[in-house]
Amino acid sequence: MISKPTLDTVAAEAGVSRATVSRVINGSPRVSPEVKVAVETAIAALGYVPNRAARSLAMRRTDSIALVMREPDATVLNDPYLGNIIIATSQTLIGTGVQLVLVNAQNTAEHAQLADYVRSGHVDGVLLASMHDDDPLPRLLLEAGIPTVVGGRPSRPMPGLSYVDVDNVGGAQLAAERLLASDRRRIATIAGPQDMTAGIDRLSGYRLALSNTGRKADRVAYGDFTRESGQQAMTALLARHPDLDAVFVANDLMAIGALRSLRDAGRRVPDDVAVVGYDDIDMARHTEPPLTTIHQPIVDQARTMTELLLTQIGGDPVADPVVLPTVLVERESA
């Protein structure tokens, strides 16, 4: 491989000094038009590309951010959520000149290491996806003064932490209201685990909608967000409340299980029982019948997170948390 041209090569070719070439590259206004053209010509002729490492050494800035994820093991592999976050983030970065570095921090031991890593100036900021409640990472980063944006609301409020959440309460409310609007009166819900903010918030959104119309939100069963648990919960619900005519299921995977349970019980969807799910995963489009569900703006979330991080890196003060609205996707199950 021919040795790559450096700033000096370009400077020699253009007949100017290294500093001037640097000015042209960085768009400094203090360069005469003729010189600018000469330098640009030389750059093009030599196929020069700045060396990122050298630049970052000199600037104390890396122009790259880390996307940290936890436990991306087989369980999560099937979940398109992370993949979408990753891809959306990388899309947002197009044209900004900022690199996306993927970091896997699975166990706690890796966390201190990760904090070191980040602190050592490898990246200018950190995006935290798929957080856990007990995660020490946000605090570590916050204390280290590293620009950080978290996806999802932390269970305990952390002043100074910027995060982008999705409106789980509002989404669940939307779902319940949809059921009420179609004259369903004996509504039940399959709630998610109550140790996750998503599970908690969706249940309270559901309760809110019912109580707004003066209804009690009894008829609740719980699942753990897996299809199997949804199926079981639905079966239990049918046993306890045979007359129910609608269910709000706190995620699509459980809704798919519920659909199966309903079919097994001979109930027609939506004629006998209306079903609304949550997440709008790809599969929701292909169920029988296609699932009416709440769309999560994952792509927007990733985009917003990235934008917040970039402005924070740019020196702006830490932005207030952002909560993104959800949207009802009407298909055929309700």
Add this chain to the structure above:
Amino acid sequence: MISKPTLDTVAAEAGVSRATVSRVINGSPRVSPEVKVAVETAIAALGYVPNRAARSLAMRRTDSIALVMREPDATVLNDPYLGNIIIATSQTLIGTGVQLVLVNAQNTAEHAQLADYVRSGHVDGVLLASMHDDDPLPRLLLEAGIPTVVGGRPSRPMPGLSYVDVDNVGGAQLAAERLLASDRRRIATIAGPQDMTAGIDRLSGYRLALSNTGRKADRVAYGDFTRESGQQAMTALLARHPDLDAVFVANDLMAIGALRSLRDAGRRVPDDVAVVGYDDIDMARHTEPPLTTIHQPIVDQARTMTELLLTQIGGDPVADPVVLPTVLVERESA
């Protein structure tokens, strides 16, 4: 933020020279045990972490590789394939000290740019996921002498290009044999687009299996890998060959469409018509009935690609292409 410790800080603390600290960090054997301990103590005390940019400047090596993807737009977002590749790659990299940099090269204009980017020494090697046939990128990288590994077989053979493919021919054969083994005799197939290696190879694997038992592989319909096209193809097949008792569908999405078409036509699966899909996407587990399909070793593929790339970066000669075996996942549709 307190200014970060550098090599000099550590050297002063340990009472040795910068060079010695560097030796300790890089595990050089030419360091006395006492000094080594002293240095390590100093490092720990100061919380020193080497600056990656400086190191990479001096070493002309970045310890990071790029994962390049094409067109990760909305279409692909729903496809867990890319996400799985990304995550599996990042998992393989854990503990190697190598960084994963995600690069989005959507249009051709970005390709030259990308080649420059890579050539400028930002990464030590490149992983190419989701290739297109007309992609000039592999050639560019190959010519630039940059270690590169491609996912999937390039349509035109490129000497010196290392790639990891999945055995589409063998997988399709497996699927057809499964159908034959369960005494299906009037077998049809819904093939994929014949301008993609996956589409071509799966059809020829299917043909191979049939001809091995002296059968003709007529009864072929074509789709474009979307669910809708699968549904249409199945309907067409049913119209042309009302007596068919089995179908091999070249991907799961089309198989889901086929399932729907069969249900609409009042055929029971697998009693009347057995169905085998291809890909083993997550959804295949949740269809009615759950889909028997061919599992793609995506995770293995990503892992193998990464390993090949790392050895190539390490100076080993370009490895021969690897073709990974597929596996039949028996569920209930066949």
Add this chain to the structure above:
DNA sequence: TGAACCCATGAGAGCGCTCTCATGCCCGTT
């Protein structure tokens, strides 16, 4: 006992870039 050698260690020169500061030219002003 001295020559030859080995090995741990230090000094210092880059790696390619940015940035501060000095320089010198050209302009306007009085």
Add this chain to the structure above:
DNA sequence: AACGGGCATGAGAGCGCTCTCATGGGTTCA
């Protein structure tokens, strides 16, 4: 005509690390 100011440009000092080469003390062998 002399002077000050503005502006384009160049010189040079780092940024933090690695690596070559020099150095010097200890060992070994004749």
